[in-house]
Amino acid sequence: MAAPLEFSSKPRFLAALSDSLIMIRRSSTHIIRNTDQLLGTFFQPIMFLVLFAAVFGGAIGQALPEGISYLDYLMAGIIVQTVAFGSTTTAIAVCNDLQKGIMDRFRSLPMNNLAVLNGHVVSDVFRNGISTIVMLLAGLVIGFRSSASLQDWLTIAGILLLFTLAFSWVAAILGVLAKSVEGVQWLTFVIIFPLTFASSAFVPTEGMGKYLKAFAENQPITQVVEAVRALILGTPVGDYVWLSIAWCVGTLIIAIPLASWLFRKRSSR
Numbered sequence: 001m002a003a004p005l006e007f008s009s010k011p012r013f014l015a016a017l018s019d020s021l022i023m024i025r026r027s028s029t030h031i032i033r034n035t036d037q038l039l040g041t042f043f044q045p046i047m048f049l050v051l052f053a054a055v056f057g058g059a060i061g062q063a064l065p066e067g068i069s070y071l072d073y074l075m076a077g078i079i080v081q082t083v084a085f086g087s088t089t090t091a092i093a094v095c096n097d098l099q100k101g102i103m104d105r106f107r108s109l110p111m112n113n114l115a116v117l118n119g120h121v122v123s124d125v126f127r128n129g130i131s132t133i134v135m136l137l138a139g140l141v142i143g144f145r146s147s148a149s150l151q152d153w154l155t156i157a158g159i160l161l162l163f164t165l166a167f168s169w170v171a172a173i174l175g176v177l178a179k180s181v182e183g184v185q186w187l188t189f190v191i192i193f194p195l196t197f198a199s200s201a202f203v204p205t206e207g208m209g210k211y212l213k214a215f216a217e218n219q220p221i222t223q224v225v226e227a228v229r230a231l232i233l234g235t236p237v238g239d240y241v242w243l244s245i246a247w248c249v250g251t252l253i254i255a256i257p258l259a260s261w262l263f264r265k266r267s268s269r
Contacts (some may be wrong), residue, residue, distance in 0.1 A: 024121025027093060028126060045082040045135040049074065052202060060203055068233060069266065071144050076229035077201030079132055080221060083164050084196055086128045087171035088188045092262035093120045094175030095184045098266055114260050121168040128164050147234035155241065156231050162248035163224050176262040195221045200229075220247040 053071045061070035096102075097116060116161070137145070171188060178184035199205075199211060199221040205213050216222055222248070227240035 023104045023115045024122045025119075027123035028117040042131065042134050045078060045131055046138045048081070049078045049135060049139060052078065053142070056202065063125050063204060063207070069143070071139065071142065072146070072233060073229065074202065075139055075144055075146075076135075076225050076232055077199075079135060079160065079228065080163065080225045081196045081201055082131055082135065083128045084159060084167055084192050084221065085188075086131065087124060087164070087167040088185065088192070089127065089171075089173040090120045090168045091175035091178070091184045091188050092181055093174050094263070095178050095181050098176065099180065114263065117154045117172050117259060117263055121165065121172060122190075124168045124171075125161065125164050129158075132160065152231040152234075156228050159224060159227055159241065159244055162245060162252075166220075166248040166251040166255065169252060169259050171178075172259040173255060173262060176259065176266050195219060199225060201225050220244070220251070223247055 026163040052074055057070040064073055174187050175184055178187055197217050205216045223240055223244040227244040
């Protein structure tokens with residue numbers, strides 16, 4: 001006679017936390033074992049940094065305040081762009097789980113399905129953190145210098161953490177809504193590309209047209225970029241820090257429950 005199945009009697013919160021940790025390990029293992037993704041994580045941001053600094057540095061550097069090099073100005077924009085485009089990994093991973101039937105297997109287990117989303121989002125935070133560190137080290141090699149204090153760097157880390165979480169949860173929504181991996185790649189690109197390039201990430205907004213400038217100065221990418229840039233350069237931060245935090249927290253308040261509801265609905269089919 002078969003032995004009866006015994007399920008854990010942990011409180012729901014602890015059980016959900018345990019499931020999430022397992023899914024974080026699963027997602028992180030996938031990233032580590034995916035050589036193409038690792039190459040993109042480390043080399044793509046460095047390539048953007050070097051190319052933008054070399055191609056646009058001479059022209060745009062002349063329009064910057066005295067004493068600020070284009071490389072120093074650019075660093076914040078490249079970091080934020082890397083985090084934004086890096087969230088595509090979450091969207092693709094969520095879409096893959098839904099498309100390849102792995103959720104059918106997970107449903108047969110006594111686990112919290114939302115742990116899957118938590119795993120993808122948190123592993124995305126780790127990956128973007130490593131990518132940012134590698135990019136800063138590469139920047140130091142080619143001449144990047146910062147006057148930020150330890151407190152400034154901790155503030156930068158906090159802002160980037162919130163921004164990564166916000167974009168990753170939005171990406172999770174796109175991953176649930178997309179019908180295919182190709183579709184989710186196109187969808188994330190269409191959303192992220194105009195937000196990053198129609199911002200102050202790479203050029204000052206002063207030279208933009210009236211309507212484009214109004215959009216660029218009042219969208220979340222610019223708020224985060226300007227907050228990080230001011231902290232890196234040691235210039236006045238103005239309202240950018242609290243505005244960037246407000247954008248990120250507001251996005252999380254909407255995106256987390258929406259992603260959870262959509263994922264639960266989609267995975268139960």
